[in-house]
Amino acid sequence: MEPWVIILLGLAAYILLVLYIGYRGYKVTKRTLEDYYLAGRGLGVLILMFTIFATYQSAYMYIGVTGFTYEHGVGIWYSNVANLLWAFLFIFIGIPLWRLGKAFGYITQADFFAHRFNSNILRLIIALWMVLGLLPYIGSQALATGRTLTTISSGVIALGVAVMLYAITIIIYTSLGGMRSVAWTDLIQGLLMLGLLFVALEVLLGKVGGIPALFEKVYAIKPELLSIPGPKGLMTPEAWLGYLLCDALGGIMWIQNWVRFYAGKSWKTLALMTFLVPIGTTLMFFFSMLVGLCGVVLEPGLPTGDLVFPALMVKHLPLWTTAGVIIGLFAASMSTVDSISLALSSSISKDIIALAKPELDESSLVNLGRLFVVAVIIAGCIVGYYAAGTYLVVLLTLLSLSLSAVLFPIAVAALYWKRANKYGAIAGIIVGIIIGVKTLLFGPEFAFGIYGGLWAIIGCALTLIIVSLMIPVSDKEARAVEQISRVLSSPIVAMVDINDAYKVETAIKQKYGAIISRLTSNA
Amino acid sequence: MSVTLWFTRKNILAGFVIYCLILFLVLYQYPLLGLFDEPKLFAGVPLFVFYIWLLNLLYIVITAIMIVTVIKGEEGLR
Numbered sequence: 001m002e003p004w005v006i007i008l009l010g011l012a013a014y015i016l017l018v019l020y021i022g023y024r025g026y027k028v029t030k031r032t033l034e035d036y037y038l039a040g041r042g043l044g045v046l047i048l049m050f051t052i053f054a055t056y057q058s059a060y061m062y063i064g065v066t067g068f069t070y071e072h073g074v075g076i077w078y079s080n081v082a083n084l085l086w087a088f089l090f091i092f093i094g095i096p097l098w099r100l101g102k103a104f105g106y107i108t109q110a111d112f113f114a115h116r117f118n119s120n121i122l123r124l125i126i127a128l129w130m131v132l133g134l135l136p137y138i139g140s141q142a143l144a145t146g147r148t149l150t151t152i153s154s155g156v157i158a159l160g161v162a163v164m165l166y167a168i169t170i171i172i173y174t175s176l177g178g179m180r181s182v183a184w185t186d187l188i189q190g191l192l193m194l195g196l197l198f199v200a201l202e203v204l205l206g207k208v209g210g211i212p213a214l215f216e217k218v219y220a221i222k223p224e225l226l227s228i229p230g231p232k233g234l235m236t237p238e239a240w241l242g243y244l245l246c247d248a249l250g251g252i253m254w255i256q257n258w259v260r261f262y263a264g265k266s267w268k269t270l271a272l273m274t275f276l277v278p279i280g281t282t283l284m285f286f287f288s289m290l291v292g293l294c295g296v297v298l299e300p301g302l303p304t305g306d307l308v309f310p311a312l313m314v315k316h317l318p319l320w321t322t323a324g325v326i327i328g329l330f331a332a333s334m335s336t337v338d339s340i341s342l343a344l345s346s347s348i349s350k351d352i353i354a355l356a357k358p359e360l361d362e363s364s365l366v367n368l369g370r371l372f373v374v375a376v377i378i379a380g381c382i383v384g385y386y387a388a389g390t391y392l393v394v395l396l397t398l399l400s401l402s403l404s405a406v407l408f409p410i411a412v413a414a415l416y417w418k419r420a421n422k423y424g425a426i427a428g429i430i431v432g433i434i435i436g437v438k439t440l441l442f443g444p445e446f447a448f449g450i451y452g453g454l455w456a457i458i459g460c461a462l463t464l465i466i467v468s469l470m471i472p473v474s475d476k477e478a479r480a481v482e483q484i485s486r487v488l489s490s491p492i493v494a495m496v497d498i499n500d501a502y503k504v505e506t507a508i509k510q511k512y513g514a515i516i517s518r519l520t521s522n523a
Numbered sequence: 524m525s526v527t528l529w530f531t532r533k534n535i536l537a538g539f540v541i542y543c544l545i546l547f548l549v550l551y552q553y554p555l556l557g558l559f560d561e562p563k564l565f566a567g568v569p570l571f572v573f574y575i576w577l578l579n580l581l582y583i584v585i586t587a588i589m590i591v592t593v594i595k596g597e598e599g600l601r
Contacts (some may be wrong), residue, residue, distance in 0.1 A: 077575045084582050085547045091539055096528060212567030219569075223562035226569035228553075237553035244551070267530060268594050275586040282579045289572075489527040491597070 003319050004153035010323035011149075014192075014330060015169050018185045025177020025184055031363040033107045036178035037346040038263045041102060043183055045272055048264050051183040051339070052273055053280040054190035055256050056083070058336035059144040060397050061288050062197065062329045067305030069292025073225030075235030076292075080285040082247030084278045089252050090270055094261040096415055096488050098270050101262035103487045109258045109343075110351045116414040116484060117422035118476040120355055125429055126407065127351035130255045131376075134340050137400045138380025142166055144306075145333040146384070151310040152326060160385065166330065167381045174338040174377075175370040179263060182338045189331035194280065196328030197287045203321050204294040204312060214290065217297045225296060242451020243398060249408040249457065250401030255347060256339040337377065345372035399440055402453030406432035409461035413468070415488075418481045424468030432460030530597045539589070550578055 029035055043051065068076045097112065106112050109130065114123035146162035157165075173181050208214045215226065224231040228240065235243075251257055264270040295308035298316055302308055313322045349369040354360060360368070410428055413420035439445060439452025447455060473481065508516075527533060549555065559570040566573065 074569060074571055077572070080579070081547070081551050081575070084579065085543070088543055088547075088582075088586065095530070099529070212564075215564055215567060215569060219562060219564060226562040226564075227560050227571050228556065237557075240553055240556070244547075248547075268597075271530075271590050271594060274590055275583050278579070278583055278586075282576075282583075286576075489529055491529040 002156075003322075004156060006319060007152055007323045007326055008157075010327055011330065014327045015165075017188065018169065018173050018334070021184045021188065022173025022176045022181040025173070025181030029177050029180050031366050033346070033350065033362050033365060033369075034105070035180075036366045036369065037107050037342065038101075038259065039179040039183055041263055042265050043260075043263045043269070044265050045269050045276070047183050047187055048260065048269055049273060049276045049280070050190040051186035051263075051335075052257070052260050052277050054186040054193065054332070054335035055260065055339040056086075056251060056277075056336070057190075057193065057281065057284055057332060058397075059141050059329060059333035060336075061193070061284050062325075062332055063144040063148070063306050063309050064397060065285060065288035066292040066295065066309045067307070069225075069289045069305075070295045070302070070308040071305035072230040072232060072234045073222075073227070074289060075228045075230045075240070076289060077285065078235065078240050078244045079247055080282060082244045082251065083281040083285075085244070085248035086251040086257075087274050087277045087281075089248065090261070090274050093252055093411060093415070094273070095267050095270050097258070097261040098264050098267050099487055100484060104483075106262055107259075108347045108350050109255045110347060113410065113414060113425070114351075116477070116480050117420075117425050118474060118480060119422040119426070122422055122425055122429075123351050123355065125426065127347045129407070129429070129433070130347060130404070131344055133400055133403050134255065134344060135376070135380045135383050136396065138337050138340055138377065139382075139384030140396045141333045141337050141384070142381045143384035145329055148310050148313070148329055149326065152313060152322065163381050163385055166334070167377050170334050170338050170341065171374050171377050174342055175373040178366075178369075179259075179342060182342055183263070185338065186335045189335035190280070193328045193332040193335070194284055194287075196324040196331075197284070197291070200313075200317060200321055200325045200328075201287050201291055201294075203317055204291060204298070207316060208294055208297050211290065214293055214297065218293050221296060221300065225293070238446055238449050238451060242446070242454045246402040246405045246451065246453035246457070247398065250403070250405035250453075253404040253407045253411065254401070256336070256343040259343050259346065260339075337380070341373050341376045341380070344376045345369045348372045348376075398453075402440055402451075402456065403433070403436050405453060406436050406456050406460050408457060409464055413464055415484070417468075418478075418485070419473065420464060420468045421471055421473045421477055423471050424464040424466075427467045428460040428464030431463040432456045435459040531593045535593065535596075542585075542589075546578070546582065551575075 030040075034040060065076055065079070097106075100106060100112060104111075104115055106115070108127070110123040110126040113126055114120055142163045145166055146159050149157055149162040149165075150159045173185060177184075205211060205214060208217060218225055222231055229235040261270065264273075291312065292305070292308060295302070295312055299308060299311045302311060313325055317325065346369060349365045349372055353368055354365060406429060409432075410420075410425045413425070433456070436453060436456030439447065439455055445452050450458075528536060556571065556574070559574045561570060563570055568576075
């Protein structure tokens with residue numbers, strides 16, 4: 001039997017497992033937006049930890065981090081440090097959003113912004129920006145995974161077939177069971193991607209003589225790989241700071257991460273993620289970095305870093321390990337793409353379709369959402385397929401993160417600055433997008449020693465502040481500010497009653513306001 | 524808008540902000556990383572990787588202690 005047939009059989013077993021989990025999720029998921037897209041806001045510590053971990057870690061870890069290390073060395077740790085910062089920011093962004101989501105019934109990312117700024121235009125802008133920004137990312141995942149399968153099978157499985165197999169699997173289990181299926185499969189996928197990468201690393205370390213021997217050999221071959229800025233001088237102080245901040249702030253704003261803030265069982269569940277998730281990401285980065293360095297010793301002279309992982313698999317891993325690693329790669333990649341497609345489908349159905357057709361009920365929106373999962377994945381895979389000549393996994397990811405990070409100042413202001421208004425938010429986003437697209441896509445990437453992604457964030461923040469100071473907040477925005485402030489500050493507020501309580505209080509003030517004022521002044 | 528969050532006191536939140544700034548804008552940044560910016564090995568591991576790993580370990584331990592303390596303290600606030 002051909003080796004690639006054995007690999008394919010292993011992959012088929014994995015695919016059957018995730019499809020079964022998808023089916024189980026389908027059986028218990030109700031036809032409500034909250035249940036389909038947020039698993040009824042009931043994810044516990046273990047599931048939430050793995051779904052956050054697996055959603056953020058993708059083929060990027062297998063192909064991108066190994067490839068970046070191969071070319072630029074240990075400077076890749078900027079991305080791990082960014083993961084830690086991202087997790088720490090849950091305290092200021094994620095936990096408040098959990099409570100607001102529960103109090104006001106947010107389903108999508110744009111729900112929060114539309115409520116706070118009382119603007120459906122802002123809702124549309126954010127929804128469209130996320131769709132446009134994340135389709136290429138889906139494409140890069142499909143491309144990286146499909147290419148590896150094609151390489152392993154020596155071209156017997158064409159890239160198109162590999163991408164199709166990948167897409168159909170995700171479409172079935174994600175559209176069936178929604179967030180519940182995605183979160184359950186993330187648990188399995190997270191364990192597989194971490195465990196199987198470790199197995200591959202063990203085999204490779206055996207070939208180079210262990211960790212100390214690996215570092216000594218790399219030191220002898222190319223010592224600059226073991227320090228910053230690396231052999232090509234990429235990781236300068238400006239790049240380190242800029243990449244790190246854009247990675248972390250963009251990670252917070254990525255829609256697939258954001259909706260997980262709503263899905264936790266309690267705020268404590270989410271609080272624990274600030275240190276539990278970094279344990280997984282730190283381990284994963286360490287494994288990936290070592291694999292990349294093994295490539296320096298075992299496969300020197302590759303034309304591009306992103307080739308190192310497939311090359312190591314083909315030439316240096318035994319068949320059973322390669323089969324495992326392919327499954328791990330599929331798991332890593334699928335666990336991200338399923339989450340993105342689900343989050344984008346929720347945004348399209350609730351932020352765009354429901355806006356145009358408000359008469360649609362929740363069940364119809366869920367059914368439409370299932371179709372949008374299909375559409376989003378197919379569109380992303382087409383983008384990936386036609387970008388097949390490129391190898392830009394880390395840089396493509398960084399681009400997507402940086403462009404998403406433009407929204408970060410808006411989120412902070414929406415939560416913590418009462419003067420922020422919709423005009424400031426819209427103007428800030430537009431300015432941030434223009435600066436981001438100009439610097440990151442057309443260059444120069446660094447201006448005055450600052451990374452273009454950071455300029456986009458700074459431009460957005462300054463515009464937001466200036467415009468918000470020039471124009472007062474509307475009455476509806478002021479009301480939203482008061483609601484949000486109250487929900488976030490009160491330790492005893494009953495979440496389900498907050499809207500009703502506000503209505504009652506407003507009615508009392510309107511009817512008896514004069515009497516209350518008189519009594520208060522007399523007292 | 525208030526920067527009060529229901530689960531902890533304002534001064535603790537301020538402490539979180541300071542901790543975050545010191546950690547991510549000082550300890551993890553180039554001026555300090557630059558001290559380890561030599562491709563030499565320390566205990567068989569590159570000095571740079573060793574330093575980052577030490578900070579990561581500290582982050583995980585210190586953050587875990589802080590979060591667990593806040594979770595326990597929240598019941599008192601309530």
